């Protein structure tokens with residue numbers, strides 16, 4: 201270790217090669233790890249000294265501790281049998297992107313401090329826009345997560361509604377009516393968090409009833425808006441979801457866009473999960489009307505093999521976002537006539553996220569990405585066909601993309617919720633596969649998401665076997681009657 205300065209270049213090279221080998225082995229053998237970490241809460245904290253080392257350590261020792269301490273505490277999102285929540289995974293080229301991003305360590309605030317990040321972001325987001333089939337007037341900006349993208353969209357919607365929250369705030373004012381944001385009852389919790397963060401409060405979020413397919417009912421939305429206007433409230437934003445989190449249901453964006461147009465309300469489409477499938481022409485029907493949106497969020501970190509984090513917010517008029525957030529302190533004033541990323545949100549410094557996504561698009565090509573998404577959707581439908589054909593199981597929701605909602609319904613078992621929860625818990629505890637759940641109309645429902653870049657048909661066959669084995673052993677052992 202040198203007295204001052206960084207690690208010597210020859211050491212960096214040596215450990216760097218070692219680490220790349222480590223990652224290559226990890227990806228090669230990913231299927232052999234337990235999907236869910238098997239450690240107990242507190243294990244890692246107790247295994248690591250509570251105080252930092254006084255003297256620098258040999259980096260070889262640190263790398264050994266990755267195997268000894270970190271790896272057991274990893275839940276492997278890249279595992280082909282990770283089917284919980286939404287199955288998301290990184291590609292190897294995405295990892296290369298992160299390596300270089302860390303090496304450049306640029307803070308994309310001003311064009312001047314980060315020309316590569318600022319301009320590549322625009323190029324890559326325009327590529328994605330074309331891939332998704334969105335009109336040319338949509339301009340994008342990258343944030344870390346959909347939660348943050350949506351929060352910015354609602355803030356812009358609030359400004360456009362004329363509330364002047366940017367300058368006047370909301371507190372101490374009696375001229376501001378209750379503002380309303382509308383979404384379906386199946387909306388992601390990030391919308392609730394956005395209204396909390398923006399000082400609108402949960403009271404401002406009105407959740408609209410869904411039909412039996414878990415899709416927002418546009419007539420109920422129109423009724424709610426009429427009622428709110430009559431009460432003197434101010435509707436500012438409607439958020440339909442294409443690919444809801446619980447079931448991946450699709451709100452009817454086109455009919456909702458009609459309503460937004462009629463009342464002049466901001467339309468923000470949350471398609472954080474399913475948006476990627478718009479690169480498949482045969483899936484575009486699900487997105488009908490999204491071209492009429494004021495803003496759209498889509499997450500390449502969910503289903504375009506780009507390592508977390510990278511969320512894209514497209515806006516019909518990005519200047520509204522700038523009006524809501526731009527604030528240029530003296531030390532940030534520059535002379536170039538350029539786009540400065542810091543003007544479009546709450547962050548000053550921004551990571552060079554576009555690089556990894558650029559790598560992914562160039563390495564796989566549009567065709568390669570389409571082929572992988574198509575296969576995931578095929579596998580999900582295949583799994584659904586096994587469920588449908590077996591009287592011990594039933595489907596709980598349609599499968600528009602690659603998420604299957606289902607449950608065990610074995611005759612003679614009284615408490616089906618408990619049965620399904622037990623099956624899920626046992627599979628997850630085994631480390632063989634990871635499933636998650638939701639509740640649909642109060643009923644415990646298993647969710648199986650297919651989205652890993654490494655998933656193949658054999659992995660789904662394995663889950664199906666596990667499910668049936670668990671069901672059989674539960675029935676035989678009589679723990680659920």
Ligand code: PLP
Pocket residue numbers: 286344345346347348388390441443444445470471472473499511
């Ligand atoms: N919106 C939808 C529909 C989601 O499914 C999710 C996460 O699964 C989010 C938003 C939040 O995504 P993020 O983790 O990027 O904030």
